[in-house]
Amino acid sequence: MRSEKEMYDLILGYAKAHDDIRAVILNGSRANPNRKPDPFNDFDIVYLVRDLQPYKTAPVHLDFGELLVYERTDENELFNEHFPEFVCYLMQFADGNRIDLTIAETARWHGYCFDDRLSVVLLDKDGALPPLPAPDESSHYIERPNAQTFFECRTEFWWIAPYVSKGLWRGQLLFAQTHMEICIRKMLLQMLKWYAGALCGFDRTAGKCGDRLEQLLPPELWNGYLETFAVCREDDIWRALFKACELFTAVSKLTAEALGLAIDDEYDRRVTAFLRYTHDLPRDAETLDFTAD
Numbered sequence: 001m002r003s004e005k006e007m008y009d010l011i012l013g014y015a016k017a018h019d020d021i022r023a024v025i026l027n028g029s030r031a032n033p034n035r036k037p038d039p040f041n042d043f044d045i046v047y048l049v050r051d052l053q054p055y056k057t058a059p060v061h062l063d064f065g066e067l068l069v070y071e072r073t074d075e076n077e078l079f080n081e082h083f084p085e086f087v088c089y090l091m092q093f094a095d096g097n098r099i100d101l102t103i104a105e106t107a108r109w110h111g112y113c114f115d116d117r118l119s120v121v122l123l124d125k126d127g128a129l130p131p132l133p134a135p136d137e138s139s140h141y142i143e144r145p146n147a148q149t150f151f152e153c154r155t156e157f158w159w160i161a162p163y164v165s166k167g168l169w170r171g172q173l174l175f176a177q178t179h180m181e182i183c184i185r186k187m188l189l190q191m192l193k194w195y196a197g198a199l200c201g202f203d204r205t206a207g208k209c210g211d212r213l214e215q216l217l218p219p220e221l222w223n224g225y226l227e228t229f230a231v232c233r234e235d236d237i238w239r240a241l242f243k244a245c246e247l248f249t250a251v252s253k254l255t256a257e258a259l260g261l262a263i264d265d266e267y268d269r270r271v272t273a274f275l276r277y278t279h280d281l282p283r284d285a286e287t288l289d290f291t292a293d
Helices: 004-017 053-057 106-114 147-170 173-200 219-226 234-259 266-280
Strands: 021-027 043-049 067-072 086-093 098-105 119-124
Touching: 004 021, 004 043, 004 119, 021 106, 043 106, 098 106, 106 119, 147 173, 147 234, 147 266, 173 219, 173 234, 219 234, 234 266
Parallel strands: 043 098
Antiparallel strands: 021 043, 021 119, 067 086, 086 098
């Protein structure tokens, strides 16, 4: 595996050899002074160029080493993504290194320097870029909720929960699991982040996918969150759904109390009752006779 120095020499050497590349910026984890280095840290690199058009067709990905796989994300028919303002190569090399390379015109320097506080200028041929503040994680801090975002998070969670129960009653396990993981988990994780901020301050990051929450939350909440992951089996998805509901209600109340936000548990009570009704509903039922409290 090429060393970190070898990779930086390669990245900067390429830029120095191409006169139209005027600056090089490092973003992401390698700019983070708090990172724990490991061999999977990628190199998030931005080349700022005078003219972007030649890079729209130039095979840039062939110049950095033996590729295991690469992807262009600025022109992608599968996801119908077309971004004329930059070129982006995601390159995984056979030796284990990875470069996520964005190429943009110099006029767009501001966003690549300041949108993410984890940014370092590696090369500035013209001295045109302003001094950047020391990199820190502030762009990724947990954002304190206001009354509206708190309400919307709670509404979204309880709106989606019956989708999961409907899928389970129908025997549509993939439908149920997908809504559980994409929608329910997103709102539950958001509420846990807010409570972590309430406990520890909103000058913290929850990490990617919430993986730092273990250090920020009481053990019983963290362990409770882990219990909301299910195998794709009907009984276990039901178990995980009810656990998610229980945890979401508890953490919502804790967050509201800690941050002085209003909360009404009507959705919690009524939707949970509907989920339990659906759980017990015979598979041959032709109508519903559920009555909310």
